[in-house]
Amino acid sequence: MTLYMPIFRSCTTSKTLRQLHGHLLITGLHRDALASTKLIESYAKMGILESARLIFDSFPRPDSFMWGVLIKCYVWNLFFKEAISIYHELLYQQTQLTNFIFPSILRACSGFGDVGVGEKIHGRIIKSGFESDEVIKTSLLCMYGERGSLNVARKMFDEMPVRDVVSWSSIISSYVRNGQPQEGLVVFCRMLSEGIEPDSVTMLCVTEACAEMRFLRLAKSVHGKIVRWGIENVGSLENSLIVMYSKCRDLASTERLFEKVSSRSAVSWTALISCYNEMTLFREALEIYVQMQESGVEPNSVTMVGVLHSCAQLGWLREGMSVHCFVIRKGLDPDFDLVGPELIGMYAGCGELGACRKVYDSIRVKNIVSWNSLISVYARKGLSMEALRLFVQMQIQGLFPDSFTLASSLSACGHIGFSQLGCQIHGHIVKTGFDSNEFVQNSLIDMYSKCGFVDTALMIFEKIQRKSIMTWNSMIGGFAQNGNSIEAVGLFDRMLFEGLKMDKVTFLSAIQACSQLGYLEKGKWVHHKLITCGLENDSYIDTALHDMYAKCGDIRMARGVFDNMVERSVVSWSAMIAGYGRHGHINAAISLFSQMVRSGIKPNEVTFLSILSACSHAGSVEEGKFYFNMMREFGIEPELDHFACMVDLLSRAGDLGGAYRFIKSMPVPANASVWSALLNGCRVHHRMDMIRSIQSYILEIDIETDNSGHYTLLSNIYAEGGNLDEFGKVRSMMKNMRKVPGYSTIEINTKIYKFGAGDTSHSQTKEIYRFLEDLKCLAQEQGYNLGSDPPDESPKESNVDSHSEKLAIAFGIVNTRPGTTLRISKNLRVCMDCHTFTKIVSKITGREIIMRDLNRFHHFFNGSCSCRDYW
Known part of the structure; x- marks a missing residue:
């Protein structure tokens, strides 16, 4: 039979192998155990397992070695489940076991992913007395390591009396493949300290660890050792080095190695x-x-x-x-x-x-990756319900969600405000132990923030012991999204105090918070910090910055940032035009729009909304009509917000009939915002005769919503007209609606102070009200009469004498030097009485008072306002 061994090695095709098989059958040598075993092995190497199994089954009494070869052949061809079945068949036949069988069957357990069967085989190994076999020990180590049982694998490794390079490579690989590359590198260092010289297999694991950690300096150090040991020309290791430098984002080294690769x-x-x-x-x-x-x-x-x-x-x-x-x-x-x-x-x-x-x-x-890919796409594209349906279907199919699935599903819940399902997913996360996953934690913070439960988001944030920059960003963004801008800025300051690294997202959230507060000095400070961190000259950041300066009342600084931008997107142009519009600078807004078109930037829906809003604030009717008609030249169909701007423009200018006809000619049904624009025009021009019909439209549209803004406007109109019966009826409708509490903030010495209507919580309350009373007396000497504006939202606000903006003004004058400009922000529309009062105060005190309300900026100086009483 030994004469046939070279012939077996020369059989490189199935045809020559079958010819040899036929010759063995003719000569009767197929009954020889060694010949049959060699045939089984040769057929398996060519992937012809059916023939291999047929030869095995036809052999009268296969020994343990032949069983082992058959198992090994199935493992070679990645038929792990079948290999395990053959092992169980071997046990049933009660054939004596040898140490040759176990390495292959343990490899099958690793590939099949059944660590339970592997543990039983481990018991069989101990019972059979093979636990001291070095090859079997290494195979057990590989099996436990590949299936994620790292504690067991490490215990086995530490108990091995003699550890060869294969054992070291196996434990290093186990750590790397199970997401612990740093621990794998620690073991590698220990290997070197014990004088064990690694081979190419070891270094494959080490380069993979460096790639996962993306530490370029460490990667170069490892590469240097590979060169010194003279194993850099191994084909698989060459490719692994290229992959390592690729993941470390070192393009030059990647290209250099690629050029040197022999094949x-x-x-x-x-x-x-x-x-x-x-x-x-x-x-x-x-x-x-x-x-x-x-x-x-x-x-x-x-x-x-x-x-x-x-x-x-x-x-x-x-x-x-x-x-x-x-x-x-x-x-x-x-x-x-x-x-x-x-x-x-x-x-x-x-x-x-x-x-x-x-x-x-x-x-x-469909594995978990397939489900995740579509769920993620739907969640990112705003198809949240479709994403959540897939999430449910996936579990019905018997697949358990991983961290990526849970994070995408939480994002979908946050997008549509589906807090009930979000809470259920949160419960599942706690039960399954995913609450320690950073990705999931951040998604929970984001979901609760978007659903309005900022306190719950903060509770999750504070419980996280090791907060990444993404975690901080999620919480700062959550505060900013919910109008908790003071808390957002406070968290930003906390990051600075703790010396934590910040990225562009951190600064974007902080800038957004400053924009909401009108926090100019703090915004300037954030801008300075941004420059010192080397994060300037980013189009997103620059756009947020000039938008922040515009919203904080410094339109000159906003234009300075805009002019210094390296690259201006349509968003940048639109934001600057909107900034001019809010300040009533219609000529500057029109000039900038023309400059934008000349520069080749195509305006979009937001750009036209910004220029139409600017025309509305300035009362520029003809210009507004011109830009509205221009939209179709750029292939843009007007949306409801554009229609609302036009109605607001026409009705404020006194063309109420034209505004009404415009609404009726709209290609889409008008929403409550469109009718409210007309309603506000009727208030400005005292056209109470049109109020009734407009009211019916608003009530019909808004009856299913909980937004009280339109009803507040309606009730205020009735109060101004002295119709207290209708005022009471509208107010009674608002009892169960969501009411936005009115508040004002003022910035003094880089600090923000917040006041609500009738606020008595401030330490200087007595001094503020006493000074406010003195201001009122001085104002009355200038012809001011205390108005009768109705309450904005609560019983405290029924007295216009204690509206939040008046308290902020009094506090500002008391706590600043004469002549200091006061900067105030209000989250609602400033009422007529407070507007009149502020004009007179600016004249009495000689101060400039810059106030931003829900609609626009008001620059009060010497008894007049930049809005020309048109807001």
């Missing part, structure tokens, strides 16, 4: 494509893919994932579809389990949500 495989090309993607060089990544095809190297499914990512980021739908067809034609991923999720992301990035669903449906066996 470029699909792995090498794919790593280079991934590196370009990491560096956001998506066009260059696709150029590398073209070079790869020209070189004759066939791409694999991982390559196509990288190429699809490039297409998605560039928004290249046609090219992405071409790649999709290529994957199908080449059969690179028949089940779409790897390419499918990336295809969904590509089509989503190109706005083809229908195609996303088709790709999802084509995935034969």
Whole structure:
């Protein structure tokens, strides 16, 4: 039989092997155990397991070695479940076990993912007396490590009397593959200190750890050791080094190594494509893919994932579809389990949500990644209910959500304010132990914040012991979104005090909070801090900055930031135009709009809303009509907000009949905001005769909502006209509605002070009210009569003498030097009485008072207002 061994090695095709098999049958040598075992092994190496099994079954009494070879053959071909079944069949036959069987069957347990069977086999090993076998020990170590039982694997490793390079490599690999690369590197350092020289397999694990940690200095140090040990030219290690530098975002090193590779495989090309993607060089990544095809190297499914990512980021739908067809034609991923999720992301990035669903449906066996990809797409695109339906369906199918699923579902709940389901998901998170996952924690903070439960979000935030920058950003953003701007700025200050690193998102949230508060000095300080952190010259940040300066009343500084922007988007132009509009600078707004069009930037819906709003604030009727008609020239159909601006413009100018006809000519039904614009015009021009009909429209539209703003305006009109019966009726309708409490803030010496109507909580309350009474007496000498404006929201506000803006003004005058400009922000529309009072106070005190209300800025000086009483 030994004469046939070289012949077995020369059988490189199934045809020659079958010829040899036939010869053995003719000569009767097929009955020889060694010959049959060799045939089984040869057929298995060619992937012909049916023939291998047939030979095994036809052998009269297979020994333990033949059983072991058969198990090994199935493991070679990744048929792990079948290998475990053969092992159980072996036990049933009561064949004597040898140590040769166990390494293969333990590998099958690792591949099949059944650590329970592995533990039973471990018991069998101990019972059979093989626990001291070094090869079996290493196999057990691999099995426990690959299945995530790191404590057991480490215990076995520490108890091994002699640890060879294979054992060290195995434990390092276990840590790296289970998301603990840092621990893997600690073990590697210990290996070196004990004088064990690593091989290429060890270094494959180490380079993978460096790649996961993305520590470039460490990566270069590891590369240096590989060169010194003379193992850098191993093919798989060369590719691993390229991948390592790619993930560390070191393009120069990646390209240099790629050029040196002796034989470029699909792995090498794919790593280079991934590196370009990491560096956001998506066009260059696709150029590398073209070079790869020209070189004759066939791409694999991982390559196509990288190429699809490039297409998605560039928004290249046609090219992405071409790649999709290529994957199908080449059969690179028949089940779409790897390419499918990336295809969904590509089509989503190109706005083809229908195609996303088709790709999802084509995935034969949907794993958690497939479900997550579509749930995430739906959540990001605002299709929250569809995302949540998929979330439920996934669990019905028997799949357990992971951290990514939970985070996407929480995002969907937050988007639609579905706090009830969000709370249920929170309960599931606590039960399953995902409450310690940073990604999930941040999503919980975001969900509760968007649903208005900021206190719950804060409670979750404070319980997190190790807060990442993303966690801080989530909480600061949550405060800012809910109008808790003082708390948002306070949290930003806390970050600074604790010396924590900040990114662009942190500063964007802080700037947004300053914008809401009208917190100019603090905004300037944040701007300065932004520059010192080296985060300036970002288009998003710059847009937020000039918007903040405009909203804080410093329109000159806003224009300065805008003029210094390197790149201006349509959002930047729109924000600056809106800033001019809020300050009543109609000529500047029109000039900027013209400059924008000349520069080649196409205005969008928000741009036209900004210029129409500017025209409305200034009473520029003809200009407003001109820009409204211009919208269609740019292919933009007016929306309800644009119609509301036009109605507001016409009705404030006194053309109430024209405004009414405009509403009736609208192609879409008017909402409550449109009718309220007309209603406010009737209030300005004392047209009580039109109020009744408008009221019926508002009540009909707004009857199902809990927004009290339109009803407040209506009740105020009745009160101003002395119709207390109607005033009482409207107020009674508002009892069960959500009421926004009115408040004003004032900035003094970089601090913000907040006042509500009738506020008595301040330490200087007595002094404030005493001084306010003196101001009222002085104002009355100037012709001021205390108004009879109705309460905005609560019984405390029934006395206009204690409205929040008056308290803020009195506090500001008491606590600042004469001539200091007062900056006040109010969250609601300033009432007529307070507007009149502030004009007179500015004349009496010689102060400039800049007040921002819900609608616009009012610059009071020397008894007049920049709005010309038109707001």
